[in-house]
Amino acid sequence: MIVVTGASGALGQMVVQGLLDKVPAQQIVAAVRDPAKAAHLAARGVQVRQADYDDPASLDAALAGAEKVLLVSSNAVGQRLPQHLNVIAAARRAGVRLLAYTSILHADRSPLALADEHVATEAAIRDSGLPYSLLRNGWYFENFNTRIAGAAQRGEVAGCAGEGRISAAARADYAAAAVAVLTSDAPLPVYELAGSTSFTLAELAAETARQSGRPAIYRDIPQAEYANVLGSVGVPAPWPQLLADADAGTARGGLFDDGKALEKLIGRPTRNLSQAVEAAQK
Missing domain, CATH: 3.90.25.10 (UDP-galactose 4-epimerase, domain 1)
Structure with a gap:
């Protein structure tokens, strides 16, 4: 079972839709704060579960039975780290086989202030002991x-x-990369993803x-x-x-x-x- 958090957001929805081309719908969980916003996914057979990054109990329920989890980074800048820590803790309790996380390009050496919470989240993921893949996404064309x-x-x-x-790519390109990692038999620990x-x-x-x-x-x-x-x-x-x-x-x-890791992962040039x-x- 693959759980995608933030699945009613723009990126999360694209990831779920991409997974539907690769995985039976009943093996996909869309974890969302408001299930009503994911009714279109439920209509396609996806399991829709309520999950709030600020509510550990909801995360435990959303991740129950999960083998792989994609943690789509929160959009609550300044509050991301405690929210991400809640998801990481729930993933540990669930014993997932892979925790993937949407980080930022070259997080470990990025000069952007936006990288700080990503760096801290990456450290927590590594310390969790869970198998992981860090999807270090560059800027979206959007x-x-x-x-x-x-x-x-x-x-x-x-x-x-x-x-x-700026090595930007479309949101759909990054979503395709997440699908490729979530359906891979041997994903890498770190991907530097850019246009x-x-x-x-x-x-x-x-x-x-x-x-x-x-x-x-x-x-x-x-x-x-x-x-x-x-x-x-x-x-x-x-x-x-x-x-x-x-x-x-x-x-x-x-x-x-200019490493073209994203292009290689998805098998085509990006936008x-x-x-x-x-x-x-x-």
Whole structure:
């Protein structure tokens, strides 16, 4: 039995849908906070179980009988670690044969502040004694949809990433990787997963201009100024500071990887910049 936590989220749903092509539905558990949001999965024969990262008892029930678990990282930045620790403890009590976790690219040396909770979670997983696979995901192309829209509408992409290269891939690419690991007979302990190709924000602006037929440029500004820009357009705390920090980390190589491990794992190239810009404008 394979349990996917956070299975009503964008990534989790894609993983469950991918598993349905490989595994009988009755062997898949979608662990979700609100089962009503996973009714479409239940309709396909998937077991839907209520699970809250903050409720250890619910996690024990959700992981009962599990052989493999995918811990999709929480989106509650700043509260992730205790939530993840609850899942790890439940996985130990269940005696799972594999605990996979969606981490961040090069977590052990990442310059991004967002990596801190991932690093602590990885350490807890290693200390658990459970067999594990760390899926160190790079940036999702979907993270750039707002910037692509802004470039098309206002002719500008702002940021503080300098000439840093970004090896992004689509959420569907990372979901396919998780499916491959969960259905593997011998998964690796660590996967550094990133796009087959890379780009700078200047190249993103240029590609948006090419497809939209309107001029667009990348404007590089100081980190504090970019954080203020994000706050001024309604991005809620703490995201302006975290996203600006991610851009600054990009300038230091934090989102670049050319090992093509993701492409090799899923057996095809990942989404490229042209495809991502096209998808974002549909």
